[in-house]
Amino acid sequence: MKRKNKISLSILSLLVAGLGILCYVRWGVWFGNPPEAPYTTAPTPHRVLLTFGNDGPLSRMVSWQADSVLHTSYLELMDASGHDEAVCLPAEGEVFASRSGKTAFYHVAIEKLQPGHQYRYRAVTNEQSSPWYHFSMPSGDVDKPGRFSFLYFGDVQDSIGGISNRLVREAWKAHPETEFVVFGGDLCERPTDAFWAETFHSIDSIAQTLPTLVCTGNHEYLKYPIRKLERRFSLTFPYFLRSMVGENQVYNLPYHDAQLYLLDSNRELPFLYTQRNWLEQKMKEKPARWNIVVLHHPIYSAKSGSNNLMQRLAFGDVLNDNADLVLQGHEHAYARMTQHGPKGEARPPIFTVSHCSPKHYRIEFSDRFDRFGTGTQYYQQITIHGDTLSMRTYDAQTQQLYDAVDLVKGEHDHPTLIDRARHIPERLEFTPRPGNKKDAQFAARIADYKRKKGLQ
Ligand SMILES: [Fe+2]
Numbered sequence: 001m002k003r004k005n006k007i008s009l010s011i012l013s014l015l016v017a018g019l020g021i022l023c024y025v026r027w028g029v030w031f032g033n034p035p036e037a038p039y040t041t042a043p044t045p046h047r048v049l050l051t052f053g054n055d056g057p058l059s060r061m062v063s064w065q066a067d068s069v070l071h072t073s074y075l076e077l078m079d080a081s082g083h084d085e086a087v088c089l090p091a092e093g094e095v096f097a098s099r100s101g102k103t104a105f106y107h108v109a110i111e112k113l114q115p116g117h118q119y120r121y122r123a124v125t126n127e128q129s130s131p132w133y134h135f136s137m138p139s140g141d142v143d144k145p146g147r148f149s150f151l152y153f154g155d156v157q158d159s160i161g162g163i164s165n166r167l168v169r170e171a172w173k174a175h176p177e178t179e180f181v182v183f184g185g186d187l188c189e190r191p192t193d194a195f196w197a198e199t200f201h202s203i204d205s206i207a208q209t210l211p212t213l214v215c216t217g218n219h220e221y222l223k224y225p226i227r228k229l230e231r232r233f234s235l236t237f238p239y240f241l242r243s244m245v246g247e248n249q250v251y252n253l254p255y256h257d258a259q260l261y262l263l264d265s266n267r268e269l270p271f272l273y274t275q276r277n278w279l280e281q282k283m284k285e286k287p288a289r290w291n292i293v294v295l296h297h298p299i300y301s302a303k304s305g306s307n308n309l310m311q312r313l314a315f316g317d318v319l320n321d322n323a324d325l326v327l328q329g330h331e332h333a334y335a336r337m338t339q340h341g342p343k344g345e346a347r348p349p350i351f352t353v354s355h356c357s358p359k360h361y362r363i364e365f366s367d368r369f370d371r372f373g374t375g376t377q378y379y380q381q382i383t384i385h386g387d388t389l390s391m392r393t394y395d396a397q398t399q400q401l402y403d404a405v406d407l408v409k410g411e412h413d414h415p416t417l418i419d420r421a422r423h424i425p426e427r428l429e430f431t432p433r434p435g436n437k438k439d440a441q442f443a444a445r446i447a448d449y450k451r452k453k454g455l456q
Contacts, residue, residue, distance in 0.1 A: 031223050036100040036192040043067045045106075045123035045130040047200045047236070049207045052180070053109045054242040057142040057255045060110045060211060063238050064123040064130060068102035070095060071126035075108040080118035080134055091123075096232045101193055105235035113137050133208040138179050145257040145289070149383035151178050152294070154329030154354035155186035156202050157219055164202035167356060167396040171379050172206060174399050178381070181210045182260075184329035184354070185217025185296030191230050213239070215262040216249050217296040217329065227266060245278050247271065252282050258290035258384055259283070265297040265311050272314035279315070283322050289409065290389055291323045292382070298328040298353045302335035302363040302372070323349040324389055324407055324415070327380065332361040334373030334393065336403055338417055346370075346417035348407055354378045356396050360430070362442040365449040371403055371421065372449070375429025378402060387411075395427075402427070426455055 045064045053059030062075055070093045078086035091106040106125065113119065116139035123130040140146050151171055156164045172178055188199040203212060214237050221227045229249065234240040243251040248271055249264040261282065263275055283291060299316055301307035319326055320339060326349050335353040338346040356377040365372060377396040382389070387410060393403035404420035428446045432439035450456070 031225065033222050034190055034192065036098060037194060039101040039193040041065060041068050041101065041103040043126065044128045045073075045125050047196070048123050048130050048133065049200075049203075049236060050133070050135055050209065050211055051207075051213060051237060052211050052239055052253055053111060054239055055109070055111050057253065058111070058113050058115065058137065060113060060135070061107055061238050062110070062121060062123065063105065063107040063236055064125070065103050065105055066123075066125035066128070067104050068095065070104050073106045073123070073125040075110070075121055075123055076129075077110065077119060077121045080120050086120075088124075091125075094231075094235060096230070096235055098191070098193065098230060098232060103193075103232070105232065107235070107238035107241075109238075115139055115142065135209050135211070142256055143254075147383070147385040148179050148256055148258075149175065149177055149381055150180045150182060151175060152182045152184065152327050152354070152380040152382060153356045154184045154327075154378070155217065155219075155296075155332060155357045156183060156199075157186040157189050157217075157357050157359065162201075163358060164356065165204055165206075167377060167379075168203065168206050170399065171394065171396060172210065174394070175381050178210060181206060181212050182294055182327070183212070183214040184294055184327055185215050185266075186219040186329060186357075187214050187217070188220050191220060191222055191232070196232070196236075213237070213251070213253070213260075213262065213294075215251075215294050215296060216264045216266055218266040221266050226268065229264075246274055248275050248278070250275055250278055252286070254286065254288070256384065257288060258292055259286055259288040261291070261293045263293065263295035263315070265295040265308075265315075269310050269314065272310060276314045276318055280318050283318070290325075290384055292325045292327065293319060293323045293349075294327045296328065296330050298331060298335075298351065299326060300337060300351055300366075300368060302331050302333055302353050302366070302369065303361060304364060305366060319349055325349055325382065325391060326351045327382075328353050329355055331355070331363065332357055332359050333363045334371075334378050334402070335363065335369045336371045336393070336405070337369040338405075346419065348415050348417060350391060350405055350407065350417070352380060352391065352393070354380060354393065362430075362438060362445075365445055370419065371426055373402060373427055374446075375427065426453070428455070 045066045048064045053061045073091040074088045076086040089108045091108045093106045122132045189195040251262040253260040297308045297311045332355045381392045389407040406418040408416045432443045
């Protein structure tokens with residue numbers, strides 16, 4: 001064998017051996033799924049959730065779970081005024097078998113609800129009922145431009161703090177004008193019944209009253225060489241059942257003069273390209289004054305410039321050309337960036353990374369971001385009013401305003417981005433664990449960033 005061939009063979013052998021060792025060491029992280037404990041499902045309707053439907057901003061859906069076999073099930077719905085009798089809307093049911101148990105899931109689509117009305121509803125399965133819940137429809141014409149606001153929460157994934165329910169309820173209490181709520185994935189720690197119970201605890205008393213939208217995160221997936229999302233995710237959030245494209249959990253909601261898009265970013269590249277084509281096509285079909293996109297993985301990572309390259313490759317240019325606001329999660333920190341024009345002027349989209357979890361990740365401090373935050377939980381209030389989209393970020397623990405950006409679109413002018421948070425100091429709180437090298441490096445990065453920006 002020639003010497004050159006021997007060298008090539010040696011390099012190849014080393015690469016294969018290295019890859020083998022890496023697979024062995026990281027196998028559990030890449031492809032390991034915690035086992036699901038056996039469970040049974042209560043016969044009374046529970047885990048009731050109100051969300052949007054697939055027929056515009058006046059449609060709603062309700063989903064619930066009851067027992068492990070199908071029974072006659074329906075939704076009782078009535079105008080809260082009590083003047084009319086309740087109507088019974090038949091439910092569609094499906095039994096889902098997970099790794100360690102079975103549950104019957106139900107959902108009902110409610111269409112053509114009346115603007116400005118309040119409704120009461122309860123889920124009924126096999127003559128057993130959930131409690132009565134209520135919801136309000138927005139007043140005015142939701143097909144035309146009009147003021148509205150919603151709340152966004154990045155990762156909740158609250159297996160350690162058990163505080164999410166309080167934080168989400170307090171956020172809603174602070175902003176009672178909220179019309180719906182959006183979660184940016186990783187709402188559930190892992191796809192097991194016990195963690196789903198925890199998720200429903202996190203959103204209890206909110207998700208039965210405020211329409212609740214969720215995009216997928218990596219934690220909702222089962223980890224295999226080709227990742228797999230269980231059908232119980234779509235059965236819980238049934239708007240996906242009619243909107244998914246192939247196996248991609250995508251969804252689009254028109255609301256006044258905005259279009260909201262949910263993407264499924266925890267996928268392999270070919271799936272991301274299918275979603276990109278869907279997004280491009282929808283944005284062309286339904287031009288809107290405001291395009292808001294929600295996905296779990298940040299297009300521009302706050303953790304490392306080399307993270308999420310596939311998501312950036314698939315969606316980056318479509319978002320940069322068409323989106324006004326991109327709401328993201330996954331990195332358990334706060335970071336906000338905008339694009340910039342030739343004279344350095346800030347331009348949309350606004351890319352926001354946020355989370356509402358007790359778990360905090362170490363980030364880098366790339367110059368491309370305008371603002372960072374660590375050490376607490378956050379949420380966003382998005383308001384569209386007249387020619388302005390306002391994003392306000394709050395500290396979820398204190399309700400203090402942490403970030404504020406307005407995107408103004410005049411009739412003929414280019415969009416103008418106004419940073420209204422220049423007077424609000426960035427807060428970067430972190431206590432390194434003694435002897436932890438990565439913590440020490442992060443603490444040094446924070447100190448360096450603070451020094452550069454003249455922060456305390
Ligand atoms: Fe994540």
